[in-house]
Amino acid sequence: MAAxxxxxxxxxxxxxxxxxLDWLEERSGLVGATKYFLFRNVPGDVNWxxxxxxxxxxxxxxxxxxGVILAMYYQPDPNSAYESVQHITNDVTLGWLVRGMHRWGAxxxxxxxxxxxxxxxxxxxYKYPRELNWIVGALLLPxxxxxxxxxYLLPYDQTAYWATVVGININGTAPFLGPFLASFLRxxxxxxxxxxxxFYSLHMLLLxxxxxxxxxxHLYLVVRLGVSSPPxxxxxxxRERDExxxxxxxxxxxxxxxxxxxxxx
Numbered sequence: 438m439a440a441x442x443x444x445x446x447x448x449x450x451x452x453x454x455x456x457x458l459d460w461l462e463e464r465s466g467l468v469g470a471t472k473y474f475l476f477r478n479v480p481g482d483v484n485w486x487x488x489x490x491x492x493x494x495x496x497x498x499x500x501x502x503x504g505v506i507l508a509m510y511y512q513p514d515p516n517s518a519y520e521s522v523q524h525i526t527n528d529v530t531l532g533w534l535v536r537g538m539h540r541w542g543a544x545x546x547x548x549x550x551x552x553x554x555x556x557x558x559x560x561x562x563y564k565y566p567r568e569l570n571w572i573v574g575a576l577l578l579p580x581x582x583x584x585x586x587x588x589y590l591l592p593y594d595q596t597a598y599w600a601t602v603v604g605i606n607i608n609g610t611a612p613f614l615g616p617f618l619a620s621f622l623r624x625x626x627x628x629x630x631x632x633x634x635x636f637y638s639l640h641m642l643l644l645x646x647x648x649x650x651x652x653x654x655h656l657y658l659v660v661r662l663g664v665s666s667p668p669x670x671x672x673x674x675x676r677e678r679d680e681x682x683x684x685x686x687x688x689x690x691x692x693x694x695x696x697x698x699x700x701x702x
Contacts, residue, residue: 473660480666486560487664489553494652496546501645503539511591513637515630518593543585550581562665570658577651580644587640593633601636602628 462468510529512521525532554574557563563571590601605628609619624631 474656477660477663479664480670482666482670483664484667486556486667489549489556490659493546493549493553494656496542496549497648497652500539500542500546503535503542504641504645506535507539508641513591513633515593515633518591518633522592543588547581547585550578554578560665560668567658567662567665570655570662573651573655573658577648577655580647580651584640584644584648587636587644590633590636591640598628601632 458468507525510521510525510532512518522536525536527533529535557571557574586604589604590597605619605622608622609615611618620626622632622635623629624635
């Protein structure tokens with residue numbers, strides 16, 4: 438009897454604790470979607486190289502978090518940008534750590550992305566049916582490089598200034614769109630206040646939004662198509678195409694609709 442009462446009390450407690458999740462699931466389906474994303478079958482012979490994508494995502498999240506903290510103190514103005522960076526480094530509590538994580542984390546983010554793409558290429562994980570996911574990843578790479586380039590000017594010291602001058606001039610040598618692109622990045626004929634404001638806007642708003650959108654699509658395709666096996670696995674990285682049946686001797690696809698059996702000759 439006591440065991441039954443304890444079980445009933447336990448069930449009531451669990452029902453009370455789970456009520457917010459049940460309420461959220463009934464109205465949004467987010468709980469089921471989260472379970473579907475986090476708990477799924479993966480090949481049994483995967484190894485640590487398959488974690489390079491998750492490591493790249495973690496590096497990006499660190500960049501996003503530290504970037505938000507730095508934006509609370511940074512002033513995108515040529516007369517105060519350098520002083521605000523020095524204030525973050527020397528005066529703000531643990532500001533040196535946050536800035537160091539953001540500065541060196543940018544290099545780690547790009548390096549991990551190259552490693553991840555190399556793994557996908559060597560393992561043949563770009564093959565059917567994962568071609569679209571490879572294209573999305575290929576778009577993520579230049580977007581991340583642009584994110585790093587736009588952030589290089591923000592400290593507004595001598596190194597950042599002249600490195601940005603060189604980078605913009607290189608872009609300006611591109612055929613057709615080069616001069617327009619260089620003028621757009623500068624915000625005029627020379628690097629100045631408009632350039633810093635434009636780079637700050639690109640670095641904090643446009644490019645992070647594009648990266649988040651591409652990462653969301655990338656993860657959706659990973660969940661939908663599954664994790665590819667290593668090339669030495671018994672399960673191929675891709676899979677054979679399901680070719681439709683053909684009419685013998687004609688080379689044409691069998692026109693009979695599904696569910697209809699052709700009469701034998």
